[in-house]
Amino acid sequence: MPDLIIVRHGQSEYNLENRFTGSTDIELTPEGELEAKKAGALIKNYPLDEAFTSVLKRAIHTLNIILKEIDKTSLPVTKTPALNERSYGDLQGLDKTEMIKKFGEDQVLAWRRSYDIIPPHGESLKETYDRVVPYYEKAIIPKLRQDKNILIVAHGNSLRALMMFLENIGHAEISDINLATGSPRLYQFSSDMQLKNVGYLDQQ
Numbered sequence: 001m002p003d004l005i006i007v008r009h010g011q012s013e014y015n016l017e018n019r020f021t022g023s024t025d026i027e028l029t030p031e032g033e034l035e036a037k038k039a040g041a042l043i044k045n046y047p048l049d050e051a052f053t054s055v056l057k058r059a060i061h062t063l064n065i066i067l068k069e070i071d072k073t074s075l076p077v078t079k080t081p082a083l084n085e086r087s088y089g090d091l092q093g094l095d096k097t098e099m100i101k102k103f104g105e106d107q108v109l110a111w112r113r114s115y116d117i118i119p120p121h122g123e124s125l126k127e128t129y130d131r132v133v134p135y136y137e138k139a140i141i142p143k144l145r146q147d148k149n150i151l152i153v154a155h156g157n158s159l160r161a162l163m164m165f166l167e168n169i170g171h172a173e174i175s176d177i178n179l180a181t182g183s184p185r186l187y188q189f190s191s192d193m194q195l196k197n198v199g200y201l202d203q204q
């Protein structure tokens with residue numbers, strides 16, 4: 001029965017400053033490092049075989065802190081741009097509240113949470129799904145089929161896209177779903193890859 005754990009990176013400097021991050025390569029805050037350490041403590045009881053992350057440092061550093069916490073710094077790690085945060089295009093670096101003042105709450109919410117509305121020169125959740133899910137199917141499902149336990153550390157929207165696939169979440173429903181930083185979510189599958197159990201480790 002393979003386990004998959006997904007974790008959004010800990011708080012980043014732009015998260016703290018309420019700025020759009022997207023594909024900007026921004027470091028964790030001290031609070032984000034602490035969140036990663038706490039995530040590691042929750043993951044400790046699950047024997048992992050491999051980990052996957054993006055090529056952005058907030059995710060890589062979160063993974064490194066988790067691996068240190070669970071005493072598995074030699075775990076095989078794959079870093080791929082397929083798991084990167086979606087691009088927020090022209091919004092990157094800008095203040096989220098300022099953007100609400102300029103464009104209105106509904107527009108900003110649509111850019112942030114809708115499935116197919118594209119932020120200016122950025123990437124929609126649909127486009128993110130179209131790179132995350134094929135990568136998951138090609139590179140990660142075969143490992144789970146070999147009964148390997150896998151950890152993925154990535155980003156709010158690359159992981160929302162993956163959650164849509166894993167939990168069969170519809171286009172409308174996904175707009176209400178947000179993944180908190182540093183909160184591990186566990187998926188347990190049967191040997192024929194049927195989802196048997198899903199939930200946040202800090203709520204179990």
Ligand SMILES: O=C(O)[C@H](O)COP(=O)(O)O
Pocket residue numbers: 019020021022023085088112155156157
């Ligand atoms: O890119 C960002 O700004 C964050 O990682 C996620 O942003 P969101 O909550 O607006 O999707």
